[in-house]
Each structure stands twice: as structure tokens, then as C-alpha cells.
Amino acid sequence: MGIDDMALNEEELIKIRRELHKIPEIGMEEFKTQAKLLEIIKSFPQKYLKIKVWKTAILVRVVGKKPDYTIGYRTDIDGLPVVEQTRLPFSSENPGRMHACGHDIHMTVALGILSFFADNQPTVNMTFIFQPAEENASGGKQLYESGVLDEWMPDEIYAFHDNPQLPMGAIGCRQGTLFAGTCEIHARFIGESGHAAFPQYAKDMVVAGAQFVNQIQTIVSRNVDPIQAGVVTLGHFEAGKTGNVIAGTSQVDGTIRALTQEMNLLIQNRVRKVAEGVAATYECRLELDLHQGGYYPVENNAQTTAAFIEYMKKAENVNFIETRPAMTGEDFGFLLSKIPGTMFWLGVESKYSLHSEFFAPKEGAIIKGVKAMLGFLQARQNGVIVASNNK
Template sequence: MGANGSGTIVSAEGIEQKLVDIRRHLHQYPELSHEEFETTAYIRRRLEEEEIRIATQFDLKTGLIAEVGGLHGGPVIALRADIDALPIQEETGLPYASKTPGNMHACGHDFHTAAILGAAFLLKEKEHELLGTIRFVFQPAEEKAAGARKVLQSGALDGVRAIYGMHNKPDLPVGTIGIRSGPLMAAADGFLVELEGIGSHAAVPEASVDPIVAAAQLVTALQSIVSRNVSPLESAVISVTRLNSGTAWNVIPETAVLDGTVRTFDEKVRNRVVERFGEVVNGVAAAYGTKASLRWIQGPPPVNNDGELADAARRTAERLGISVVTPKPSPAGEDFAFYQKQIPGFFAFMGTSGPKEWHHPAFDIDERALPISASFFAELAIAELERFATEP
């Protein structure tokens, strides 16, 4: 029996082409983080066509909040979709490829948006039966890890019992959903280290304090943090992705700059890595006579799924005949995690049978996943409202 008490299952089969059309429109007109003005306007039009109310009390520069239900009071839950694109030149060759040179929906946020719009359309049809309110969060700037914090600052999650979201997963087949309790995606932090030495002619290195030698040692020393300060049963990654120094072949420069990223799945591990990172930077710098400055760029915390919400999602997927798998945690970051620091949250991996991974110029999704995703989130919302409305 379906969660809405009628024995029926919510199905998006009848609106599949509508969702495909929405996704392809969004795909053709990608907008970067904080620039999603036309995307926001398009989402608003599609919602208003279905007479879905826009929650204008929540002030967002880009992105928007909409609502369905609440006709009989009851709890409030939220469904979230991110809407921004990436500065990548598309190489898919699709007839609906990006019309904006240098911009592309290479992470599938067009898919997320179309699917959650589909859930909104389905839930609007059942509005009079809903035991509470579903708030739809069309969030900007996920790629900059800034949009979730803007939504929280707007008050859009005040009084919300739980929030649900997803990311497409190219390596999972269509018809499959990845559901995991606990850590699913990593905390994604960044760093920038500047080492200051004394420059000189390269032929007289004794007159210098060479920041390049210090930087080379630092790249190696930083790896000892993971190998000697993180348990083999836990996980962390430190990657130095840029090292810049010098302007000429015969000059020892005054400075060297390194930056990169740190990924962790546990807050205790994260804090330990941050602590040791500073100690290693300062120790190596002192050993080589340089001065170090460290800027830590704190990104989103780990995506950490609430166990009860994950169980509810699993029940919904099984009811709809969606194959449930337990996915490996991803070292990628997601600012959905900021919501989970405030209220219970659940984040799924939706199978999309993609040819390439996220952020690849030939990234694409199998559009057959659109109605599956829309139906899943609509059915899950109905079930969760019923659960929250009837629990003691």
C-alpha cells in the first residue's frame, strides 16, 4: 500500500516528456554560481504554470523557495535541488548542448532541478490530501559551497522537520538508488600556503633562503599527516594541486605558493588534520629558514545521512520497485551538508547511467531517470509527512 493511505503509488510516467523538455532547456542555458537569474525566472514560470505558490518571504538573489500543501496545517519538510552550472566547455555533441560558450551543466544540476520540479507537479495534484507542507528549495551556488548558507540565512529552513536531496550518480544504472546512513560525501576544505625566503642569484644559493626547497619538502611532509595521524580504519586525502614559484631560470625567488584540498568524512579526523597541517607547515618552514603563512579555506562539512530518514527512503524506493544499493562514500563535497548541521537530512545517489563522471566536458545523464526521481521524491514526501504528522 502507498504511503498516502489510498494504496496508490505516485507515478511521473505521464509527465516524463515535460520533465525531459525542462531538463533540456536548462541544459542549453547554463548559468554559473550566483548568476542564475534566467534559471530562477524559468523555474518560477514553470511553477506558476502549475499554480504552485512561490514563498516570496524568503529573500534570495538567485534561486527560490516554493511550497505545496499546508492546507490542513501539519509538519513542514523540504526537498532541495541545486541549479548552478560549471565553467566548462561542453563536448557532448548533443542537439541541446549548451548555447553559452564556456558554461555547462557538467554536474547534472539541470537533472536535479527538473526532477524536483516533477515532484512538485505530482504533489500539487495531491495537495488536498497532504498532511503538511513540502517546501521546495531551488538552491543557487552549490559549486561555490555558498548557496546552502544563503538559504539558511533566509530562514527557509526555520521550522522544517527534515530535508531531502540527491545527486545523480553516473556509475549507477538507471532504476537504481544509492542509500547510505552516516557519511556519504566528504568535507571539502582548501588551503593556501605562502613560504617567504630570501632571493639570490642561482649560482650563489648560500646567499639565499630558498623557498622552493622548503616547498618541495613541504609537499612530501604533508602526506605524513594521513599516513601517521589518521587511523587506517578512517579516511583522509591531502592533495597539493598547485605549486608556483620563480620567474627566471637563474634566480632563486623570494616566495613559493602552494594550494590544494583536504577531504575527510569525520569531524574529529577533520579537526585533527587541520591541527597537524598547521604544525607541519610551520615546522618545515622553520627548518628551512623560511616564514610561512597559511590560509585555511573551510568548505562544507561531510554529508552525513540521518539513519531514520535513510530507512524511510529505503522503504519508499522498495515500494516503487527501485533497486537499492549501498554506495561507497564519495570524496567529493556537497553543501547540502550545511543543512544537515541544522536539521535532520537525507541525501541519495540516483542512478543515471552516465558516460562520464561529474565535471567532465562530455558528462551526460540518461533521461529515463527523470520520472523515477520525481516519483521517488514525491512518494517519499507524502510518506514522511504522514510519519511526522502521526508520530507521538
Template sequence: MHLLSKIRQDLHRIPELGFQEFKTQAYLLEHLGHLPAERLEIKKWKTGLFVKVKGTAPLKTLAYRADIDGLPIREETGYEFKSHHPELMHACGHDFHMTIALGIIQYFVKHPVRDDLLFLFQPAEEGPGGAEPMLRSEIMKEWKPDFITALHIAPEYPVGTIATRPGLLFANTSELFIDLKGKGGHAAYPHTAQDMIVAAASLVTQLQTVVSRNVDPLDSAVITFGKITGGTVQNIIAENARLEGTIRTLSVESMDKVKERIEALVRGLEVGYSCSASIDYGSMYHQVYNHHELTEEFMEFAKVNTDTEVVLCREAMTGEDFGYMLDEIPGFMFWLGVDSPFGLHHSKLQPKEEAIGAAVDLMCRYFLYKANGLSE
């Protein structure tokens, strides 16, 4: 088995939730420990890693981020190398992201370039969010790069294709949790209670008007509730209910406006249903906004110097906490085609491993170009 394929399959077996990636960190350290130590400097950060490949005469530091956590999903791929952790799965391709990063490190340890290369193995991308605290860490302050890039697998594109765009690529995102508390009672005496099942149903309906009536039609926003819980048994009026959802917007201004309107409707619900309510926005991710000149340079480089098919894609409502890093460090993110019939966060996601080698080849060529000053 090809080494990178083995690495991917090993990592696929041990998915872990955010800031619990202990086995993953240990595996990465073990693999890096087999590489020539004189060219590497490694620092642990929580359950992640900073890995510097030293340049020969560095003028800059160029960075590459790979996220490392999994998702709380029971795997249904049928892989022989399926997850060993029940109810957890690498269903967003982070096993690919890590493997590609290791492949690039392997190459540059043996083929040194002028500038330093910094690889960030970032925990907790799926939640509660690792990019922002990693960005604020003392290690990042010491090794802060001049440029940063990252990729994300894309099931809808064939292997050998990348897709990106200058400017906005991924949306602003926020979790949304609303807890309602009323007064329970016997199902036969609804007039003596405040029914939070009815209140929750009414609120979901009301919140659907926020996007259609409070967001500029030329902008885009999404409010989706994926889970509602409430009550205890069929003949007791529910005293409590909880709504769990997500907000996605293509502008910071729209995110603020959507939250303002949600809060107004919840205040009205408290009056209308004689209940109390609380709102928690949980994890919030900044938009992924690609640096125009750097993105255009990368797209042109890939077209001219590789066999990669380069697609100018549309922005997506996907969330990615890499946006926090791009807000402070020039760079870009791009989609990597992996040709899976099942999408991201699906229990049957099956990305094609040929995409790993294609990505390593592309990024090694690009870093040879960037880190040797050929783009200056």
C-alpha cells in the same frame, strides 16, 4: 520532447557559478509562474529560491533541496544543447537536480497532500557554499522544515538504482591554499635567494606523511594538491609559490588533527627555508550524516513500493554542503543512478535523462506517503 527533458536541456545551456545564478533563477521563476499560483508561495533568497507547496491541513513541513550552480569546466559532451557559457558546465548534475525538483512541484500542485512541501533551490554548492547561509536565512527560520532530503546523481550506478546508507554518507571537506614567500634572484646565484619552488616541492612531500603517520589507520583522510603555481621565467629563482588542494576526512576529529599537523609542518618550513607562509582553508563543508531511522524507512519504502533497485553503499570522500542542513534538520541524502561512462566534474559527463522520470516518480510516491501522514 518531454517537458522535463526540455527543462533539463534548457538549464544545461546556462550553467553559472555560485551566487551568480541570475539566469538560472529567472528560468526557474518563469517555469513556476506557469503553475497554479494559489497553491504556491515563492520567496527569493540571493540567487536561489524557497518554494512552498501548500498542504491541505499541514501538521509538518517536508523539504527537498536542489542545488543550482555549475562548474568552471569547458564542456566536451558533444550535446546539441551544450553550455552557452564558455568555460562553464553543469558537470555535477545540478541541471538534473533542479529538473527533478520542478517535476515533483508540478505533481503536488495538482495533487495536494496534507503537509506543506518546501523546495529549496540552493545556490553555490560547488563554492563558496550556499547551504549554511541559506540555513541561517530569515526565510528558513520562518519556514524551517521538520524533515529534509536531497539526491545527487551517481554516474557509476544504472538508471533505476539508488544508493545510500544510514549514518555517514559524505566526508568532511576543506579547501587548502598555502602561499609561500621567499626571496627571488638570478638562477646562477641560488645562495643569495630563498627558492619557493624548492620549498613548495618539499612541502608537498612532507604533507603526504600526514595521512600515513598522523591519522588513525582505521579512520580515513585525504590530502590532495591539484594545482601549484610559482615563479615567472626559467632563469629567475621563484620568490613566490602557491599550493591549492583539498582535505577530506571521515570524522570531524580527523579534520582538526590534519589541519593541526599541516600548520606545524608549514611553521617548520618557514624556519627551514627562511620564508613566510600563510594558510587559507577556503570553503569548508560539514559531513553528510544521514538520520538512521529515516534513511532505513526510505530504503524500505523504495524496495516495497517502487521498482527501484536499492543499494546499501559505502561512505564516500565526496563533499556536499547539504551536510550543514542535515546537522540541524532530520533527513537524508541518496545517490541517483544515471549511468554515465564519465564521472562527476568531468567535461564529458553524460547522465541518462531517463533517470529524471525515475527520480520524480520515486519522490512523488515517497512524499505522498510522508506528507499524508502514512508513516506516522
């Protein structure tokens, strides 16, 4: 079976991508997206397929000839709360929503791969996961912990993210961590408001919040090993309503990024200690939420990634690029903490970044991504590359 034997050709894939681009939805609200995906999936030959729905997720089982091993493939399906400014003829029709992270590309590549295996029975079982809420609600963690995946649990799993900085259709990957683990910081300091002329009768939370901001800056410089990586960014500070009233509360919000879960937890611990120290110093109450959810570091499995890189380096018509770690977050990291597997980049060559209201990936990357991954998956399951389960 050749990789051109797909139910969907390039023209059809681009049409699907544009239809999906028109209907972006926020995580756990992807009802139109789910309906469109189901419509397409049900148009494929059904002989080898089994379909399961959980909330807005879709799981598709492809029954293999030797069903004693399962390879998983995951795509995310949600959009972002962004007002699209591309002026493309297939721009978002949902006000204030956009596929600004390229999940429409992700879904389309997954459908292209699935269309091939629906028509050409794989050697082993395959589980395709169309996952909601990657951007906002740890959809991968929710799905995994729901138990809906248990019956069709993969022995190894793969996924990609589009990359506007890479050439169209290029495959980027690396051993070790591809993306950082992230953790949200939400700190609220609660003191006592008062008249600006009588500070002795108040507990000033502008000062408390400001000290928290200043002290946080020492965490990476004084607690993180200089040859490792970590980021603490505070992007929101709010306190008070006017200049002559001492603020009784302050709110500080930000994010932690680290390339290992161990480092992420170290930084979280230091943020907590700093916040508690500030609260004690300024005799105020602290409400601190350090929320990581499922956004673990995307740590590629050594065996599956070695096989993936080896294949892509040797494959004809594949432009493989070894990439550096990125401080972006992705909830596929949670699934990789449970299932050995590999995440990679697919180049879409855009002058605008991910999450930009002008982001416009090159659609020629879709068929290149489908064919590169089909070649690898066939090699992987047919024994050209020996499967390795390291759970």
C-alpha cells in the same frame, strides 16, 4: 492521489531539463536559471504555493492540510566552468559553462515533485529550496545563515545527487556518511629571491614548498586512524620564473577530504602545524588559508535514512542499491548539520564521470527519480512512516 497526477509528464520534464541544460551559470550568477525556474513554478496551480526569492535562490512553500510539520526538499541549480564537448543538440549556449555535474537533472526532478504537490495538497507543509552556488561558494551555508529560510525551516530535509556509475533510475543510499567533508588548502611561503650562484643571500621558497609537499604526505599515514578515512591531495605547486633565479615565493594548493567533521578538523590542524614548522625551519613568512566553508561531511540522519531505505527497498519499480561512502564533496552537508535528513544517489548511467566535458546522463532517470521520491514523501507525511524530529 496517485503519483501519476503530476502537472508535468515525462516528455515535459525532459524538455525542461534540456532548456536548463542550455543555460548553465556559475554560482551566485544563476540569473537566467532563476528566471526559467520561476517561469515554470508560476505555471503550476498556485493555490497552495508561496514563493520567496533570495539573491539567485528560490524558496517555495507548499501549505499542507496540517501545517504543524515541514518536510524540506533541496536542489542545487549552478553549473561549472567547463567547455561542453557532448555535441548534443541542446548543448550549453553559455561559452565555458556546462551542467557537467548534472544539476539540470536535479532541478528537473525537483520541479516534477513540486508539480505534483502544487496540484495535490500535502498533509504537512513542504519547503522546496532551489539553491545556488553548490559548486563554488557554499550556497547552502549562505542561504541558511541569511535567515531567509527561518520562516519556512524544515523539520527534516532530503536531496539527491546523480550518479553516472549507477544504473539508470536506481536509488543509492547508506546510513552514516554518504560524501566526505572537504577543505581547500592554500599555502604561500614568502622568503627572499636572489641569484642562483649566491644561495646564502636568499631564502629559497622552492625548497620550502617542496618540504611542505613532502611532509604533508605523512599526515594520513601517521596521524589518521588506519580504519578511518582521510585524503590530502596537493594539485598545484608554483614557484619562480626561471632556472637561474632563486624563487622568493612558492604557492601550494590542494584539498582535504574526510568522512567525519572531527577527522577533517584533525587533518586541518596537522596541515597547519606542518606549514608553520616549514616556515620556521626556512625562516620565511607563511600565508595559510584552510577554507572549508559549508562543505561538511554529508552525514545522513539515522532515523530519516532508516525510513528512506526501508521504503525504497520495499517499493515496487525501485531498484535500491546500498552504496559505499564517496570522497566527493557536497554543501548539503552543512544543511544536514543543522536539519536532520537524508541525501541519496540517483543513477543516470553514463560512461563519463561527473565534471567531465562529455558527461551525458540518461534522461530516463528523471521520471524514475520523481516517482520514487513522490512515493516516499507521500508515505512519510501520511504516517505510513512515523516522522521523527531529532534536532
